[in-house]
Amino acid sequence: MTERLTLAEADIVRAAEIWRAGGLVAFPTETVYGLGADAGNDKAVAAIFAAKDRPSFNPLITHVASLDQAKALAVWSDRAEALAAAYWPGPLTLVLPLRDGAPVSGLVTAGLDTIGIRMPAHPVARRLLTAFGRGVAAPSANRSGRISPTRAEHVLDTLDGRIDAVVAGGASQVGLESTILGLTGKPTLLRPGGITAEALVGTLGTHVFTRRDTEAISAPGQTPSHYAPRATLRLNAAEWQDGEATLGFGDMPCDLNLSQSEDLSEAAANLFAHLHALDRSGREVIAVAPVPHRGLGIAINDRLSRAAAPR
Ligand code: TXA
Ligand code: MG
DSSP states (O other): OOEEEOSSHHHHHHHHHHHHTTOOEEEOOSSSOEEEEETTOHHHHHHHHHHHTOOTTOOOEEEOSSHHHHHHHBOOOHHHHHHHHHHOSSSEEEEEEBOTTOSOOHHHHTTOSEEEEEOOOOHHHHHHHHHHOSOEEOOBSSOTTSOOOSSHHHHHHHHTTTSSEEEOOOOOSSOSOOEEEEOSSSOEEEEOOSSOHHHHHHHHTSOOEEOTTTSOOOSGGGSTTSSOOSSEEEOSOSSOOTTOEEEEOSSSOOSEESOTTOOHHHHHHHHHHHHHHHHHTTOSEEEEOOOOSSTHHHHHHHHHHHHHSOO
């Protein structure tokens, strides 16, 4: 039985209690809903992989409420400091060297000597993390290979009965997973997301490398079919064909529109919810209009091409 928790203080306390007891609680963040467990509890973290049917070699992001918590987990640096000052709380995950004796399960880091950390901005996530007082490991709250959830209903679609509780906190504002930046060597973009590479370059004053195209898959978010609806996706559709579910961009007739006013932030926020809705329509093909490949459009196109990849 999955408890439905609200934003009432008693429910926030209840969620932290479940984490302390080693349970799983899905909760809203500004990017997508996360499936959280005590990052220091091996059994609890293992339960995340079981609930998601997720291959266990994937490392997880640890969510924190404060900089002190982040510094207890990772070897901090000037670059980490500058990025945290500019973007935390917010949709940026930093991959940093793991601190010796950090209170974190080896399952969270997948045995690596690095750790991905993020301080989410969503007020409900902040209340929960503050109430718990320790790091919370949380991948997106969906069964492996399915679309990331931006609402509590999406979480329940694939995880009802498999997790202890979900905190319902409305729609996620960003709608795309966090940007992941590797800081263990040269700054390297590991996953595009809500914060653009251009913005990171501006803050760091140095080049940011990408390794998606040049190196073997290193982050499981990088497996081609990771964000997958049941229907087949037809991308960059210049016109609609009979029988398709249609996802538009800009001023055009369609079933659902990412953003009629061509606002890429709005399109990102709508992306997963619209894919969920069109997938539920039961049609075989979802046709998607072209989305401009700039700014947030790069992250949107990244998610769309993964959702369209053969599996
Ligand atoms: O927006 C988000 O980041 C959401 C919300 C819930 O915070 N979380 C999320 O987690 O997307 P998940 O598990 O679906 O994706 C985590 C990604 C994976 O691709 C994982 O490989 C990468 O982060 N990651 C985590 N720790 C890492 C590490 N030490 N080195 C390299 N990649 C890491
Ligand atoms: Mg995910």
